[in-house]
Amino acid sequence: MLKKIGVKLLLSYFVLLIIAFSVSSNTYNFLSRRYAINETKKQLSSEGLVIAKLLTNVPLNSNSIRGKLAGKTVIKAAERFIEADLIIINDEREIIYRSIENLDKKTVLKLVRVGSTAPIGYVAERIGITDRNGSVKGHVILFAKLNNIYGLNRLMRGTELISIITAGLVALLISLFFEKSLVSPITALTKKIDKYSDTKQLDSNPILTGDEIQHLDERFIAMTKSIQQYDESHQRFLQNTSHELKTPLMSIQGYAEAIKDGVIKGKEMDEGLEIIIEQSQRLKGIVEELIYLTRLENAEEKLILMPTNLKELVFNVCQSIKLLAEEKNIAINIEINSQIEIPCDSDKLHRAMLNLLSNGIRYANSNISIRSVVESNQVRLLIQDDGSGFKMNEEYKLFDRFYKGERGSTGLGLSIVKAIVEAHAGKIIAYNAAATGAVFELLLPTK
Numbered sequence: 001m002l003k004k005i006g007v008k009l010l011l012s013y014f015v016l017l018i019i020a021f022s023v024s025s026n027t028y029n030f031l032s033r034r035y036a037i038n039e040t041k042k043q044l045s046s047e048g049l050v051i052a053k054l055l056t057n058v059p060l061n062s063n064s065i066r067g068k069l070a071g072k073t074v075i076k077a078a079e080r081f082i083e084a085d086l087i088i089i090n091d092e093r094e095i096i097y098r099s100i101e102n103l104d105k106k107t108v109l110k111l112v113r114v115g116s117t118a119p120i121g122y123v124a125e126r127i128g129i130t131d132r133n134g135s136v137k138g139h140v141i142l143f144a145k146l147n148n149i150y151g152l153n154r155l156m157r158g159t160e161l162i163s164i165i166t167a168g169l170v171a172l173l174i175s176l177f178f179e180k181s182l183v184s185p186i187t188a189l190t191k192k193i194d195k196y197s198d199t200k201q202l203d204s205n206p207i208l209t210g211d212e213i214q215h216l217d218e219r220f221i222a223m224t225k226s227i228q229q230y231d232e233s234h235q236r237f238l239q240n241t242s243h244e245l246k247t248p249l250m251s252i253q254g255y256a257e258a259i260k261d262g263v264i265k266g267k268e269m270d271e272g273l274e275i276i277i278e279q280s281q282r283l284k285g286i287v288e289e290l291i292y293l294t295r296l297e298n299a300e301e302k303l304i305l306m307p308t309n310l311k312e313l314v315f316n317v318c319q320s321i322k323l324l325a326e327e328k329n330i331a332i333n334i335e336i337n338s339q340i341e342i343p344c345d346s347d348k349l350h351r352a353m354l355n356l357l358s359n360g361i362r363y364a365n366s367n368i369s370i371r372s373v374v375e376s377n378q379v380r381l382l383i384q385d386d387g388s389g390f391k392m393n394e395e396y397k398l399f400d401r402f403y404k405g406e407r408g409s410t411g412l413g414l415s416i417v418k419a420i421v422e423a424h425a426g427k428i429i430a431y432n433a434a435a436t437g438a439v440f441e442l443l444l445p446t447k
Contacts, residue, residue, distance in 0.1 A: 013175045021164050036149050040123050044142040048127030051140045055129050060096045060138050087141040111141050121146050185213045248279035289412040296419035303345040311336040317353040330364050335371035342444050352420040355413040356383050363387035381442040389432040398430050
């Protein structure tokens with residue numbers, strides 16, 4: 001079973017929260033302990049100086065010292081009072097006085113020994129006691145247990161725990177809000193996708209989040225519209241294909257059955273056979289053009305790009321169609337700079353030009369002009385005839401498969417032209433000339 005993204009987000013958020021609280025709590029505990037120890041040392045040293053000053057004129061014996069030190073075993077550290085114990089030794093390291101009797105001998109020896117560190121579990125400070133002449137006559141040793149010092153942190157740690165719990169609850173509410181604000185649009189997008197998947201009906205209501213989810217929704221809507229357009233185009237293609245194939249097939253079938261049944265004989269039979277051959281060739285031409293167009297659009301037909309002189313290419317196309325143009329009394333004028341070279345697959349672009357000129361000869365009255373305009377990194381090739389031009393809005397349908405004008409053939413020629421031009425990273429448009437006739441404008445890259 002898949003986990004919901006909201007659950008994953010909450011779990012991730014709580015893991016991060018626990019890590020953050022753990023790190024901050026341990027860091028705070030460590031720093032607060034260090035602070036408490038340092039403050040205790042300062043206070044022990046300060047209190048030790050006070051006691052040493054009191055004992056400057058006092059003989060170092062237990063009776064004299066005891067009266068002087070009444071109430072001096074409590075010090076203030078880190079804004080709280082803690083118990084501190086006291087040992088006074090003379091210059092021969094004999095213990096003259098100590099405030100605690102039940103202290104083990106090993107700890108006492110370590111405290112009394114000059115230059116030694118404090119015993120484990122204690123903080124200690126040693127202050128010298130001087131006489132009137134400034135000579136050291138003994139030492140005051142103040143020490144406190146670390147457990148007593150760490151007790152200072154308990155109240156602060158309790159406060160910290162309450163703060164963590166409060167912050168956790170607030171964070172939970174905030175995370176639930178953000179989880180809902182993030183998951184809700186994802187859920188809406190999922191429902192939209194499921195609905196389209198089940199019914200092919202698109203819910204076009206936008207998801208407005210101002211982030212990547214909105215962008216994803218916009219891309220999904222664009223994708224579904226593109227799929228719908230493709231489906232409609234595919235359906236039209238199938239309908240047009242069946243219609244275009246059905247016409248010659250019915251003609252072939254009709255004449256074949258008539259010949260078989262002996263309905264037509266002699267000269268009529270020969271004419272019928274000619275029609276069968278003609279329609280078969282037309283059928284073959286449609287199928288070949290369909291296959292070629294499909295291969296172009298699916299990038300199965302690889303381009304072999306070579307530097308090609310544009311004027312020579314157009315001239316060769318005109319030579320290929322010269323007899324048809326002369327038969328129709330159509331003059332073809334070429335106005336192309338002989339220095340223009342373009343990277344192209346000359347065979348395929350030759351076919352595209354041939355289709356355009358064949359179309360022009362079909363509709364021109366007496367003249368077709370071909371001229372070029374060089375622009376930055378591209379050349380604009382204009383093919384114009386002096387015919388009647390396009391009917392209203394016809395220029396928008398010209399490149400659709402099986403669209404045929406009044407004198408059209410298979411309806412695939414211009415579709416092939418567009419596919420070849422676009423395969424060369426170019427563009428083609430059609431429009432009526434300002435005076436008369438139709439214009440096909442090709443934009444082809446020169447680099």
